[in-house]
Amino acid sequence: MKSAALVYGTSAYLIFLGTFLYAIGFVTQYIVPKTIDTGAPTSLTNALAINLLLLSTFAFQHSGMARQGFKRLFARFASPVIERSSYVLLASLTLLLLFWQWQPIPTVIWNIESPALAGLVIAGEFLGWLIVLYSTFLISHFELFGLTQVISHFAGRLTAPVKFKTPGLYRLIRHPIYLGFIIAFWSTPVMTLGHLMFASVTTAYIFVGIWLEERDLVALFGDEYRKYRERVAMLLPGLF
Numbered sequence: 001m002k003s004a005a006l007v008y009g010t011s012a013y014l015i016f017l018g019t020f021l022y023a024i025g026f027v028t029q030y031i032v033p034k035t036i037d038t039g040a041p042t043s044l045t046n047a048l049a050i051n052l053l054l055l056s057t058f059a060f061q062h063s064g065m066a067r068q069g070f071k072r073l074f075a076r077f078a079s080p081v082i083e084r085s086s087y088v089l090l091a092s093l094t095l096l097l098l099f100w101q102w103q104p105i106p107t108v109i110w111n112i113e114s115p116a117l118a119g120l121v122i123a124g125e126f127l128g129w130l131i132v133l134y135s136t137f138l139i140s141h142f143e144l145f146g147l148t149q150v151i152s153h154f155a156g157r158l159t160a161p162v163k164f165k166t167p168g169l170y171r172l173i174r175h176p177i178y179l180g181f182i183i184a185f186w187s188t189p190v191m192t193l194g195h196l197m198f199a200s201v202t203t204a205y206i207f208v209g210i211w212l213e214e215r216d217l218v219a220l221f222g223d224e225y226r227k228y229r230e231r232v233a234m235l236l237p238g239l240f
């Protein structure tokens with residue numbers, strides 16, 4: 001069982017890694033075959049309906065499985081050791097479905113023609129992705145994606161309960177990973193209606209996600225998190 005959990009967790013992690021790299025290509029439109037703006041356009045109503053369904057599927061999976069209630073339910077049917085890996089695996093699969101079935105809406109909302117400004121915006125886009133990846137390492141990348149749990153189990157060690165941490169960027173804002181996503185999704189030299197839909201819905205979802213996540217963090221860490229919330233901004237230092 002220990003080896004099976006290790007193979008499962010490692011596979012889930014590798015699938016996540018592939019999905020994360022594909023996500024960068026999907027949004028930035030580099031290297032990957034299917035991006036946010038490619039594919040045969042369908043009617044506007046069709047595209048809006050399909051894209052909204054894909055985004056909602058991801059949001060429900062992602063938020064639903066992250067709740068403590070779901071984790072308790074999971075523990076009744078499977079080992080908690082593979083709970084995080086299962087979450088990561090399903091999140092990756094719903095994202096891959098989104099990339100595959102996403103309907104482009106090519107209407108251009110803005111197009112930055114100045115090469116210098118476009119270059120700056122592209123740099124911002126990649127900076128956003130870098131902030132996401134870097135911040136996952138600040139609060140424990142391998143634990144966040146389930147690998148620590150299966151490796152510890154395989155080695156016969158107990159995984160320590162999640163610790164509340166505020167290193168680096170977490171001293172400035174409470175949600176650097178989400179800020180990185182917002183920067184990555186909005187910084188584009190050519191904004192199409194399809195991309196705008198993606199950026200708007202995911203940003204709205206991030207705010208819902210923050211509300212749900214902070215409720216859990218207060219329940220888990222109590223006053224420590226409440227004080228942190230009073231002291232540190234949510235997304236923009238000094239602003240909100």
Ligand SMILES: C[S@@+](CC[C@H](N)C(=O)[O-])C[C@H]1O[C@@H](n2cnc3c(N)ncnc32)[C@H](O)[C@@H]1O
Binds near residue numbers: 135
């Ligand atoms: C996808 S991460 C996003 C973290 C954070 N909201 C951000 O944007 O950087 C979600 C996980 O991080 C955990 N988490 C959030 N803030 C944390 C902190 N300061 N220390 C440890 N874990 C944290 C949450 O409990 C949740 O399991």
